[in-house]
Amino acid sequence: MRKDVALPIAVQNLRRIWEAKKIEMQFNQTGAAIELGWSQGAISHYLNNITEMGPAAIVKFANFLDVDPTEIDPSIVAKLPKVRKISYAKISSDLTSTLKKSLYDRDDIEHIYVAIDAPLKIEGTDRVINGREVNESMTPVLKLCKQSKYHANKLVAVRLKSEKHLRLYLKDEAPIAGKVHTLWAVMSIIIL
Numbered sequence: 001m002r003k004d005v006a007l008p009i010a011v012q013n014l015r016r017i018w019e020a021k022k023i024e025m026q027f028n029q030t031g032a033a034i035e036l037g038w039s040q041g042a043i044s045h046y047l048n049n050i051t052e053m054g055p056a057a058i059v060k061f062a063n064f065l066d067v068d069p070t071e072i073d074p075s076i077v078a079k080l081p082k083v084r085k086i087s088y089a090k091i092s093s094d095l096t097s098t099l100k101k102s103l104y105d106r107d108d109i110e111h112i113y114v115a116i117d118a119p120l121k122i123e124g125t126d127r128v129i130n131g132r133e134v135n136e137s138m139t140p141v142l143k144l145c146k147q148s149k150y151h152a153n154k155l156v157a158v159r160l161k162s163e164k165h166l167r168l169y170l171k172d173e174a175p176i177a178g179k180v181h182t183l184w185a186v187m188s189i190i191i192l
Contacts, residue, residue: 010073011049014061017072018047021065036064055079063151111145111187114157114166122155122168129168129189140191142166144184155186 007015022028033040045051046061053061055069058076062069069076116139120129129140144157156174158167159182169175174183 007049010053010058010075011047013072014053014058015047017065017067021067025065032064036060066152109145109149109187111143112184113190114142114144116140116142120166120168122170124170124173140189142189143187145187147183147185150185150187153185153187157184157186158182 022032027035029040029043033043036043042051046053046057053073055076058073059069059080062072069080116129122128142157147153147156154171156169156171158169158174158180159165160167160175160179161181163181168186171185174180
């Protein structure tokens with residue numbers, strides 16, 4: 001790569017995020033290559049702008065680095081199917097401040113909504129989502145999809161074999177497959 005040529009924004013962003021995340025997530029190019037199913041050389045080529053990053057590579061990097069693909073390439077929004085930009089201007093801890101922030105929501109993933117009608121503990125933690133009767137106001141609702149379709153989740157919703165009720169687990173703490181009837185990724189928790 002010629003040193004007098006500026007790197008594309010996507011490569012600059014990827015390099016910045018990569019450097020921050022490799023410390024936080026404790027990985028190197030060799031370990032990342034195994035996770036991504038690429039060679040170490042392929043990763044080096046993307047990071048050094050030898051190989052151009054297409055949308056598939058950007059999304060794969062974003063999933064691995066646990067960031068929104070637009071943090072790597074802001075122009076990718078137009079290439080993602082059924083993406084809508086949702087703006088938010090306030091934060092709950094200081095409603096007097098004004099933000100110009102947004103997030104992107106993909107509606108192309110098939111999902112279901114499940115109302116929480118009783119307190120639901122996140123297994124292995126002391127955290128509880130307080131549910132109410134479905135007919136009362138302020139009912140928490142989980143937006144769920146197949147785990148294979150959504151990888152940015154921190155929680156999974158599980159129905160164990162021989163049980164009817166839903167359980168929540170941290171993603172890395174989910175029970176083994178042999179005990180699971182159905183497993184979903186928790187995309188969001190919505191209060192209705």
